[in-house]
Amino acid sequence: MTSRGVVLRLIGCLVLVMSHASFSQDAAQIARAYHQAETARIVSDFRAFLSLPNVAANYADMQVNAEFIQRYIAKRGFSSKVISAGGAPYVIAERLGAEGAPSVLIYAHFDGQPVIPSQWSSPPFEPTLWSDNPLAAGAYMLPWEQDVFDPQWRVVARSAGDDKAPVIALMAAIDALVASGDMPDITIKLFLDGEEERGSPTLAGVLAEVASDVEADLLLFCDGPMHQSGRRQLVLGVRGSMTVDLTTYGPNRPLHSGHYGNWAANPSETLMRLLVSLKDQSGRITVKGYTDDVRPISAQEVAAVSAMPRVDALIKRDLGLSESEFAGERLENAIMRPAIVVRGLSGGGVGAEARNIIEPSADASLNLRLVPGQKPEAVLASLKAHFERMGMTVSAKEPALGTAREKHVKMVARPGGYRAFRTPIETPAVSQLKGILDRLGDQETLVTPTMGGSLPIYLFEDNLDAPIVILPVANHDNNQHGRDENLRLANLFSAIEMYAEVLAGLAQRPR
Amino acid sequence: MTSRGVVLRLIGCLVLVMSHASFSQDAAQIARAYHQAETARIVSDFRAFLSLPNVAANYADMQVNAEFIQRYIAKRGFSSKVISAGGAPYVIAERLGAEGAPSVLIYAHFDGQPVIPSQWSSPPFEPTLWSDNPLAAGAYMLPWEQDVFDPQWRVVARSAGDDKAPVIALMAAIDALVASGDMPDITIKLFLDGEEERGSPTLAGVLAEVASDVEADLLLFCDGPMHQSGRRQLVLGVRGSMTVDLTTYGPNRPLHSGHYGNWAANPSETLMRLLVSLKDQSGRITVKGYTDDVRPISAQEVAAVSAMPRVDALIKRDLGLSESEFAGERLENAIMRPAIVVRGLSGGGVGAEARNIIEPSADASLNLRLVPGQKPEAVLASLKAHFERMGMTVSAKEPALGTAREKHVKMVARPGGYRAFRTPIETPAVSQLKGILDRLGDQETLVTPTMGGSLPIYLFEDNLDAPIVILPVANHDNNQHGRDENLRLANLFSAIEMYAEVLAGLAQRPR
Structure with missing residues (x-):
């Protein structure tokens, strides 16, 4: 290599490093400025999506949800198809980057648990805005028409927390990046499940049909709640x-x-x-x-749990409980x-x-x-x-x-039961994603060996080569599966920022 | 005493014995002939009574029931009043015999357990006629219009078995005896409870008000099912x-x-x-x-149970069970x-x-x-x-x-809990009643130390001097308290005969 060659490469690296740093910084700022300016529109879109009943057993309802999603993402440049393998519909979509661009597959689900409307503070498919978790003392309902939306407010509806927010937040992140002219060069694929709350009984058939289309460098599972401490976390596993x-x-x-x-x-x-x-x-x-x-818990997993903030006392107080089932055991161990x-x-x-x-x-x-x-x-x-x-x-x-x-x-x-899944902590994609999220700067991202909840990740493990990491966005007290399910607006906003940061960061990934 | 006096007394005794025997024989025959001729009318009256919703918590409904009863018994010469002590209404009534005639107080209740209509084969307050217990395989509904009523048929409605039949059957017995011109000389008092299924929470207050009016030579509790063998029985106790x-x-x-x-x-x-x-x-x-x-079980009680036909195997087979809770224990002991x-x-x-x-x-x-x-x-x-x-x-x-x-x-x-009650077997009224019922001839009457069910008898024990005996009339498989409660027509008919026999027999009671 000539010295000119070396210099050019050095300059190239420098430009890459600088653009990387400034680009990432920009992505979070761009997303924040965008959602602050567009809050009313984004919240309104979320409300419209939540207004669609989405109990997975009702295929006709799920089809309406799928078509809503198709129209919504088409405006952001996604091509999509709705497919089913004898169950509820799935939406498979992609927005291509340049030839050879890095790729990410994003999973979310758009069905919700069955509802018992009589138990809810407001009808589960007529979204309402609340000052706080409706189950909290003193919480009250607010009109939708607002000049400023307090980030502590909650949107209350079935699937507000589990799991309709990722589609809305991801599209807002893309809107922000596109509007700024700095859309990262990345292929984004979507795998949107219409029957997760039933255990995704036909997922295997759907995956068999689309596996080659959805292969990517990374599979990002967007479901579940953030850590009870409020900290961002990457989660590496699920229970079956x-x-x-x-x-x-x-x-x-x-x-x-x-x-x-x-x-x-x-x-x-x-x-x-x-x-x-x-x-x-x-x-x-x-x-x-x-x-x-x-499978025994690894030493790295034990260490990762030990490094996490202890939240048991806080949660117990919050829930009115004095002791866990297994006296003294911390939550992160109980769910293993x-x-x-x-x-x-x-x-x-x-x-x-x-x-x-x-x-x-x-x-x-x-x-x-x-x-x-x-x-x-x-x-x-x-x-x-x-x-x-x-x-x-x-x-x-x-x-x-x-x-x-x-x-x-x-x-x-019942049909649809499935086994657990856990990505080893030492997988390179884990530290890469942690690095990207840590750039958001306000807090260090937690790495959690497993969540307590379940997702049919084992099927993706069986069908795809991509490493799999879960990135939750919902507040932990979102009442998912129960009455008065909700999403804190702050979580919707931070999801937009996280997704922008992740898209920008992954676009820089060495290919 | 002169020899003439002795002869007169002997003749008197002879007349008494003869009239006693022939009169009793007559009572059963009179009642049978009457209910065979009047079946359609009696069944129709029962149906009308059962059409009145009677969940005790609904006082307005219970008032309608009480007024129905008042009209119904007034036609048979009863004066009555409806009273309440802050709860559901009670009907207190009497039909006087001659001065100094023997007296009997008859207890029944006209409220029923709450219903879950969705569980019933037909609406609980729209009585229907069935070929058999609606829960039996092959049972089917029949039209009410019939020339002949098969005694195996069932009337299905809440309170058919528990406990609206006694009022209808007793009045039919009186109708039969009056129509025959042989109405025995006896004072009949009625104590009809409108809230038994709630534990008669205000019974104490009602009794305090009417105790002196309802005192009698005998208190006959008309509630509960007959023995599972189908045998007539006198029952001496209840559980609390x-x-x-x-x-x-x-x-x-x-x-x-x-x-x-x-x-x-x-x-x-x-x-x-x-x-x-x-x-x-x-x-x-x-x-x-x-x-x-x-309280320990007495030797007489042990002996009485031993003398009863064993029905456990039959009932278990009928219910699809192989063993009782306490392996090998017979039902009559379990309920003690x-x-x-x-x-x-x-x-x-x-x-x-x-x-x-x-x-x-x-x-x-x-x-x-x-x-x-x-x-x-x-x-x-x-x-x-x-x-x-x-x-x-x-x-x-x-x-x-x-x-x-x-x-x-x-x-x-819940309010209204109460203690058990058991009349000692050696009480004279027990053998007297057994003697009267045994004259029906078809079978020997069982004497059962206690039923498993409950009645607020302890309050009568506390307030009245009368010996207390329970005379059940319902078929044991009447599904009381559950869905498809029913009364077998044969039990309605035999109740009419029993009541006629008892009224006639008690009228002969030495005062």
């Missing part, structure tokens, strides 16, 4: 999730609780005995074989263990519907959260064997006529 | 009953079951642990002190023990309403059935102490702000 429904049986017709009380088997009591037997007093799972396949959550329990009526009868059956719904190594089939088999050791007949069917109903338990795993 | 509602607490807002599952306390799981701890595997109550006051029945259980949703959240609270409703000796306050205190020994704070209130919600249990005993 399964739903198991149980039904126990008593007499084949309702019986008077006086005439038959402590003679006839009570299905509510049978159900409780079965469920209580799954854990010991401290919350440790006692089902033989259930945890056999669990498998969980069995009794999410639903129903036997006879309570309150005004209570009657003095012994019911023919009682029901429970379990949410099983799996950790890396656990296989859904093995977990289910261990549960079945556990109940059988307790003297029960376990089957996916109702008890047959003439059988011992009180010894029968119907156990049905 | 209390309702205790429990609420347990988790986080003060719904939490995502993934992000917080096996860290945040789950109120459903806390509730189950508390409830399961109340009994051992065999159903024996393990709450310290709970059974301390239980105190029962804790979890009648309602609710935490989160099941089925289509299940969501992946940890709920802020969970609820249960317990029906406690007490036996003689147990005092409601002592039972409640032992439950409270039991939960406290498990580390819980027990209070009738919600947890205060800032407290450990997961260690709080709200425990509320």
Whole structure:
């Protein structure tokens, strides 16, 4: 290489470094200036998107959501298609950079959990603006027409926190960068899931169809809440999730609780005995074989958790709790263990519907959260064997006529259960992304080994080569899955800034 | 005494004996002929009475029922008044015999358990006619217009079995006897309760007001089902009953079951642990002190139970059960023990309403059935102490702000709980009544120490001198308290015959 060559390369590097630094700095500032100027429009777009009912079981509703997204992203230069593999629709899209530009695949989902409207402070698909979390004392509703939007306010609607914000925020980031004339050269691909809250039962089919189209240098999963400390975080894993429904049986017709009380088997009591037997007093799972396949936690993961701010005391106070299930265990460690959550329990009526009868059956719904190594089939088999050791007949069917109903338990795993996933901390993309986000400057980005929640990431792991990292944007107290789900406006705004920074940073990635 | 006097007395006795025998024979035959001729009219009256909604909490509805009864019994020569002591109305009535005639006080109730109409095969207050128990395979609905009513058919409506039949059947018996010209000389008093299914919370006040008016030679409680063998029975006792509602607490807002599952306390799981701890595997109550006051079962009671036909195997087969709670124990003994029945259980949703959240609270409703000796306050205190020994704070209130919600249990005993009652078998009225009913001839009348169900008999024991015996008329499979409650027509007809026989028999009672 000639000395002129060396000088030219040095200048080239210098320009690259300078442009890198100034460009990144610009991206955050550009995004901030943009969302401050366009707040009303961005919030209005978010509100319109949230107004579309999005329970995944209703395909017609999901189609309306998909078409809304297509129109919305087309304005930002995305080509897209809506596909389905027999389930709810998915939106697959891309906005191409120059030939050979770095690429990023962004995942989000646009369906939401089912709703029980009567429990909500306002109808779940008529978004409202609140001064605070509607479940907080003193929170009140505000009119939508505002000159200035306080970042502490909340937008309340199903999917406000989980997971309609990423589409709106990402498009605002692109709008900001395009408007500034500094749009980074990067290929952006979108994989928008219309049935995540049902466990994405047809995702495998969809991925099989589009895997080659969505391959990228990095897969960024945009879902889940930020750390409870309010800190930005990169999350490297998710728990797997399964739903198991149980039904126990008593007499084949309702019986008077006086005439038959402590003679006839009570299905509510049978159900409780079965469920209580799954854990010991401290919350440790006692089902033989259930945890056999669990992958050990690595030393780096232990170190990463230790480096995180402790939030347990704060969250407990906030939630009105004095102790965690496993006394003294910090949340970040608890979610690295498998969980069995009794999410639903129903036997006879309570309150005004209570009657003095012994019911023919009682029901429970379990949410099983799996950790890396656990296989859904093995977990289910261990549960079945556990109940059988307790003297029960376990089957996916109702008890047959003439059988011992009180010894029968119907156990049905709902379709769509899946295993966990965890990216090793030492993966290069992890430190690269942390570096990009740390440029935002206000705080160091946390690296969290896993979130407690679930995403069907294992399928992407099976089908794509891209390293996978999760970048959550929602406030931790977004009431996701429950009533009065919400997004704090500050989180919407910071998401716009993060996405701008990430697009700019990734565009600089050595190819 | 002269020989003429002796002869006259002998003739008198002979006439009395002869008239007694022939009169009794007549009463059953008269009643049978009458209800066979008047079936359509009697069934139609029953249907009209059952068409009146009668959930005791709705006083206006209960007033309509009371007025129906007043009109209905006035036609049979009863004077009546409707009174209340701040609760639902009661109907107090009498039909006087000659001065010094024997007297009987008949108790029945005309309210019913709350309904969940969606569970019923037909609307609970639109009576329907069925070929069999609607819960039986192959049962079908029939038109009301019939030339002949098969005694196996069922009238289906709330309170068909519990407890509107006695008023209709008793009036039919009186109609039959009056029409025959052989109406026995007896004073019949009625005490008709409009709030029994709520535990008759104001019965004490009503009794205090009317005790002297309703005093009689015998109090006949007309409620409850006949023996499962189908045999007529006199029942000498009832269990007491209390309702205790429990609420347990988790986080003060719904939490995502993934992000917080096996860290945040789950109120459903806390509730189950508390409830399961109340009994051992065999159903024996393990709450310290709970059974301390239980009155021992007498040798006569043991003997009476032993003399009864064993129905356990039959009932188990009928109900699809293979074993009773306390393995091998016969039903008649099980109901002499105190029962804790979890009648309602609710935490989160099941089925289509299940969501992946940890709920802020969970609820249960317990029906406690007490036996003689147990005092409601002592039972409640032992439950409270039991939960406290498990580390819980027990209070009738919600947890205060800032407290450990997961260690709080709200425990509320609903008003109207009451203690048990049992008439000793050796009471003369018991053998007298058994003698009268045995004249019906088809079968020997069973004498049952107690029923499993509850009636507020203890208040009558406290306020009246009359011996108290229960004479049930409903089929045992009447689905009382549950959906598709029903009365078998044969039971309505046999009730008419029994009442006629009892009125005739009691009229002969030595004063």
